[in-house]
Amino acid sequence: MSAPVSVPNSIGSAPISSLALKKPVFLPETSTLTECSETMRSGKETFLLINNDRESTIGIFTERDMVLCYWSPEIDESTPVMAVMNRKFVTIDESSSTRDAVDLMGANEISQLPVLDKAGSVKGVLTVEQLLENLSDAFPKELLNLSSSNQIPAKRVGG
Numbered sequence: 001m002s003a004p005v006s007v008p009n010s011i012g013s014a015p016i017s018s019l020a021l022k023k024p025v026f027l028p029e030t031s032t033l034t035e036c037s038e039t040m041r042s043g044k045e046t047f048l049l050i051n052n053d054r055e056s057t058i059g060i061f062t063e064r065d066m067v068l069c070y071w072s073p074e075i076d077e078s079t080p081v082m083a084v085m086n087r088k089f090v091t092i093d094e095s096s097s098t099r100d101a102v103d104l105m106g107a108n109e110i111s112q113l114p115v116l117d118k119a120g121s122v123k124g125v126l127t128v129e130q131l132l133e134n135l136s137d138a139f140p141k142e143l144l145n146l147s148s149s150n151q152i153p154a155k156r157v158g159g
Contacts, residue, residue: 012099016092016115019134021124024049024114029058029082033069036061036081047112049122050085057114057122059085091116094123098134101126 026049027039036048040063050059061081069075069084091114092101105113105128117123 012097014098015095016098016101016126017094019126020130021115022127022130024122024125026051031081032077033079033081034077037066049114050081059087060089061085
């Protein structure tokens with residue numbers, strides 16, 4: 001059994017601004033759930049950022065939110081996204097470290113984190129996928145050479 005790959009502290013201390021960020025997709029708060037669904041489906045998006053008429057980001061709408069809306073009998077396709085979006089969403093400053101971002105995502109159980117520039121506007125979104133891409137770019141040889149014993153849980157979970 002080989003030792004786990006250790007990630008140098010330099011990766012964790014790198015500022016988020018040095019990472020490749022996902023370009024966010026914005027929709028206005030007056031968009032309907034149908035419009036959100038079509039935008040998510042056509043762009044293969046897992047979340048949308050919602051802006052008000054002043055172009056300020058005021059919420060986030062995720063695919064999980066979409067599923068919950070369709071399970072709710074009092075919500076239909078014409079419901080405006082502002083009625084069901086998450087107004088309390090977590091963000092991070094672009095000068096924060098990658099370690100801070102990972103910790104924040106873990107503590108809040110989220111897979112996307114809007115990154116704010118110095119002016120407080122959304123610069124991009126850090127996703128779990130971007131974190132993995134950046135890690136694999138930094139350590140391609142180490143990740144390719146992981147033994148299968150590091151990739152399979154030692155204990156079987158579930159049935």
